[in-house]
Amino acid sequence: METTENKKTEVALDWTPELEELRYRREVAEGLGGPESIAYQHSKGKLTARERIDLLFDKDSFRELGKIAGKGKYNKDGDLESFTPSNSITGTGRIDGRKLIVTSDDFTIRAGSSESAVSEKWVYAERMAHEMEMPLIRLVDTAGGSVKDLERLQGTKIPGYPMWSNISLLGRVPVVGVALGACAGLGAVKVGLSHFSVMVKDMSQVFAAGPPVVKQGLNQDVTKEELGGSYVHTRLSGVVNNEAVDEADAFRQVRQFLSYMPRNVWEVPERKITDDDPWRVDQELNSIIPKNRRKIYKPRKILETVFDKGSLFEIARYFGGSTITCLARLNGYTVGVMASDPIVMGGAMTLQSARKMERFVDLCDTFHIPIINLVDQPGVMTGLEAESNGTMAAAMRAIAAIEQAQTPWCSIIVRRAFGVGGGAHGPKQGPEGRSLNHRFAWPSARWGSVPIEGGVAAAYKREIAESANPDARREELEGYYHKLASPFRTAEKFGIVDIIEPCETRAVLCDWVEDAYELTTRQVGLRCRTMR
Amino acid sequence: MALIQVKAEISGSVWKIETKAGQQVMEEDVLLIMESMKMEIPIMAPAAGVVKEIKVKEGDTIAEGDLAVVLEE
Structure with missing residues (x-):
């Protein structure tokens, strides 16, 4: 009731x-x-x-x-x-x-x-x-x-x-x-x-x-x-x-x-299972760089061959196009990839590409993503426009970002590495003073403080002018210096870890990335960067 | 029919012109080759179309942003 x-x-x-x-x-x-x-x-x-x-x-x-x-x-x-x-x-x-x-x-x-x-x-x-x-x-x-x-x-x-x-x-x-x-x-x-x-x-x-x-x-x-x-x-x-x-x-x-990203900076990116063979050899790479130094090539073809099939994700393709920035995978491990594109501004470090590089390196370093740099860098952009628009200021910030990067880094010099821009292909010491500047080169690589063609014209100006056949004399001198500039001579002095066949690049990088992740797993946490 | 202005992306000299007015081109076809940074740098068609006018000639020194070719889509 x-x-x-x-x-x-x-x-x-x-x-x-x-x-x-x-x-x-x-x-x-x-x-x-x-x-x-x-x-x-x-x-x-x-x-x-x-x-x-x-x-x-x-x-x-x-x-x-x-x-x-x-x-x-x-x-x-x-x-x-x-x-x-x-x-x-x-x-x-x-x-x-x-x-x-x-x-x-x-x-x-x-x-x-x-x-x-x-x-x-x-x-x-x-x-x-x-x-x-x-x-x-x-x-x-x-x-x-x-x-x-x-x-x-x-x-x-x-x-x-x-x-x-x-x-x-x-x-x-x-x-x-x-x-x-x-x-x-x-x-x-x-x-x-x-x-x-x-x-x-x-x-x-x-x-x-x-x-x-x-x-x-x-x-x-x-x-x-x-x-x-x-x-x-x-x-x-x-x-x-x-x-x-x-x-x-x-x-x-x-x-x-x-x-490609971890949940936060206290984790590393998850490894994805891939059926792409880490030791895959693509012979086509051995002939991708034209012997004629004036001729260009398409760097995205190299990227598609070297990294896991279908793993490339390009960021900011149309901005600062002389540098390509991608996230990609090597044997399932996330990596950040930079590559020069000679088709755009000859691959030079421009105001835009330097800004793009700075941001990309910071992104990878913040999330402990190892960086691979495929270098074909003629240098920081020159000329009236570049000097007045602050290209050097942007380049210095990019160089600082590279030097401040603690994340493991490996460079492959595929063709040119000249001047300040070419030198900035990887951290020389890194923030902890122990970065290796680990790098390999293809036989097509050439480097130096000054490119030979312009360098000969400047250093031998009078001799060339006074010669009976100035063009022939200039070419003769250039030929002499090009032989001196062979990457094999640098490798003799261990100025580079190794000269590799281009088709070996994937295997070299897949071997390296495993160690890179051993290291980066212990480097997690907040990054603290000084002024740049 | 939209006109596409194809501009030089880099300062340098016009080394070789690879097309002529009236020619049908596909996207990424080479229109002309610049000589800059000691390299041959192609200027490519941003889209398929017909070459309406070539604004430069071989040997010309042109600046970044200068109009090189007009395409008709």
């Missing part, structure tokens, strides 16, 4: 209204900015913030955090009337089974602007990556700040988020920035302040401020694409590493990039 006391207890234990409210709030959050806004987003060929997460992560692995953060409207009795979710979706998920954290901007609510973000939420996600030492992905699609923030705050604030440990994060866990719309101001920072960034062609733009601000401030009429499209940033500025043809391609690149 029911007593009054029992009934009271039942009512007190009935959580139905609260559970219903929770379900309602969650449902609203699932619905983003509503069907109309979602249809608009789709009409622009763009996925929604939630569809992006589904596409990026392993199936059903997303676990949302802060789903019901947002803005509630209440009636005079204090009951909820309506709810607008935050336009910053955060949570954890898995890629190839490994956990990471994501923030995904929802453009369908106030164009992803900070006004509706509840900024504590995305800052929390970044801090969680920091504390839990797990990789972070930012899917950025935000118009940035909004003047309506002033109304919301009933005042202004000095820009910045004091609890956002962005720079510290870069020394600890892999951070990826993906531009999926117009990313202005802070949005641009979220994309570029990362270890790997990618933007979708014709869909995303990155800039300090968009066209309306540029028009106001500088009276320049520019389109979003002209100002900060993928052409600008992946080819000219280097602000963003890679270009993707569509969102699916961008996420494929993100997944691939992360497959």
Whole structure:
């Protein structure tokens, strides 16, 4: 028989209204900015913030955090009337089974602007990556700040988020920035302040401020694409590493990039099983470098042959193209690869390629990824333009990054190593003073402080001019010096560990990388670099 | 039909022109060869198209960014 006391207890234990409210709030959050806004987003060929997460992560692995953060409207009795979710979706998920954290901007609510973000939420996600030492992905699609923030705050604030440990994060866990719309101001920072960034062609733009601000401030009429499209940033500025043809391609690149990375700097990258024979010999390599020093070759062919089949992942292909930077694998071990590309600027160290090199070496060193440098370096770029644009300053920073790299390093000199740029092929001593500068060369290698052709013309200027046949005399002298410059003569003095057949390169490197990982496994942790 | 401006990526002299106006080219075909950094550095077609105009001649000294060839896509 029911007593009054029992009934009271039942009512007190009935959580139905609260559970219903929770379900309602969650449902609203699932619905983003509503069907109309979602249809608009789709009409622009763009996925929604939630569809992006589904596409990026392993199936059903997303676990949302802060789903019901947002803005509630209440009636005079204090009951909820309506709810607008935050336009910053955060949570954890898995890629190839490994956990990471994501923030995904929802453009369908106030164009992803900070006004509706509840900024504590995305800052929390970044801090969680920091504390839990797990990789972070930012899917950025935000118009940035909004003047309506002033109304919301009933005042202004000095820009910045004091609890956002962005720079510290870069020394600890892999951070990826993906531009999926117009990313202005802070949005641009979220994309570029990362270890790997990618933007979708014709869909995303990155800039300090968009066209309306540029028009106001500088009276320049520019389109979003002209100002900060993928052409600008992946080819000219280097602000963003890679270009993707569509969102699916961008996420494929993100997944691939992360497959080479450890969870954090206290771990080393996972070794992947490969069926590619580490001792594979490809005779084709022995004839890939033309004997005529004026003729060039395609270095990507060398990379495809030397490293595990299908393992190359190029970063910043179109920026500073005289140096190629890739992540790759050797017998399943992750390695960082640099290679000169003689097709672009003759392979010289340019302003752009020096900046690219600096970043790449820092990336590999931060995550203890051994570096392999395939060297064909004619030197630091010269000429009026290069001197005035600060190429030397950038080169010095690249040289410093190389010298500060503690990660194991092996260079293969395939052709030229001249001047300051050529000398900077690997750390001479390294931060602990024990780097070997381990290096091998192909028989096609030539090196020196000064290239022979220009060097002979300078040192024998009068003798050549006074000769009966100046050209013949110059060629004779050049021939003499080229013989002296044979790499075998350097090898006699152990100026290089060995001259190898090009087809032996894979085997030499696969043998080395095993020892490199023995070392790097004990070198994990934070890197501390001095001024550069 | 979009026009593509193919510019020199490096300063140097035009050593050899490998194409002529009206010629159909494929992506990565060599249009001309520059002589720079003591090497023969090709300027390649960024996309397939027809050569509309060659703006330089052999022996010309050109600077980085100078227009070399106009292609019609």
